[in-house]
Amino acid sequence: MSGLSHLIYASKADNDITENEILEILKFARKNNEEINVTGMLLFDSGSFLQVLEGEEEELNKLFNTISKDKRHMDIVKIVNEAIPERKFKNWSMGYASLSKSELSRIDGMNDFFQGSSCLTDLDKGRAKKILIAFSEGRWRLE
C-alpha cells in the first residue's frame, strides 16, 4: 500500500557547480515534479543542499534513486523517509532558497520561497520545518 510520505536528504554540491547549473536543476525538478505530483523545497548554503520531497511513497523512492545518481552532488545522506498526514509545500513543485548571500539570491526565481508569502517561520509545524531550521542553523553540513 502506498500513501503520502516525505523524504528529506542532505548532500554536498560538486565543487564546480555553477549558478546556472542550480537553475537548471530547479527548472528540471519543477517540470518533472509536477508530472509525478511531487512537491517540496530545496535549500542551498555554502556548498550544501537540503531537500524536502513530498508525494506518494513509491514515486518518492524512485525519484530519490534517480537523484542519488546525479553527478552534480555527492555524499547524499537520507535523513528521514516517513508517512505524513498532509503536504507542507503543496503550492511548490520545488521551492528554493539560498541561505548564502551570494549572487544566486538575486537571480529571478532563485529565492522564491522566502520572497513569496511563505517563509520558514510561516511553515506549519512538523518535522520538515524542524529539519529545515536545523539546516539553516548549520546542521547537516557534510564535510
Add this chain to the structure above:
Amino acid sequence: MISDIEFTHAFQPIIDTETGKIISYEVLLRGPHNEPPGYVFNEVENNNMMEFDQKSREQAISLASQLGLDCSLNLNFTMGSILFDNGRYVEDTIRSAEENGLTAKQIVVEILESEIIDQTEDFSMVLSKLRRSGVTIAIDDFGSGYAGLNMLADILPDLIKLDIHLMQNIHQDGVRQSIVRAICSLCFDLGIDILAEGVEQKEEYDFLKKQGITIYQGWLFAKPGFESFPEASFPE
C-alpha cells in the same frame, strides 16, 4: 464490571516557553474525589484493562471538550493497546475526538519507551499508518534505560518526554547533563521535539533552558488540575 467503576481525570499543562503558551494538557486518571490512579486501577480486572483504558480516554476527551480545550491533549495508552488489532484503539480515540469537536491533530499519543523495545518493527508499521491521520507520536519516559538510541531510527517520534529521573538535580550531575546534551543534539538533527517532564527546581530548568529545551511539564510550571485546565506560570 467496567461500567461500575467510578473515575474521572485531572489535566496537567504542557508549556512552550518560546511562545509563552500552554500547548497541551496531559490527561491523568483520578478517582471520583481526586484519588491517585492506583485507586481506580485496583477496581479494574486485568483482562478488562485495555477496554477500561479506552473508556477512560473517551471520557477524558469528552470532559476536555466540555472544558473548552483549545490546544492539544496528551493521552496515555496502557501496555499492548496501541498494537492491539493494528491500532484500533488509537483509531477509536481519534474518532471519539472528532465526535467531540476536536481533530486528530490535537491528539498526542504517548507510548512508553519500555513498551517499544521488543516490538520496534510492529510499532513502526502501526505508527506509520496512524501518522497519516495527523496524530502526534510521543515517547514517554525517554532515557529510562530500556531502549537504545537506535530505536529512534525505527520509530522517529514527533516528540520525546525525557524521563523524570534524568531531570532530578540535573544542574549538579555531570553524567545526566552529558546524556541530555547528547539527546538534545540528536533530536535537533532529526526534527524531534523534546519535553522535559517532572521539572521541580528553578536550577534544573535553567540548565535545560541552556540546552535549547523549550517544552516543559512539571510542578515548577503547573500542578495537575482536578477536572479543570489550570493556568501555568512561566519562569523568566
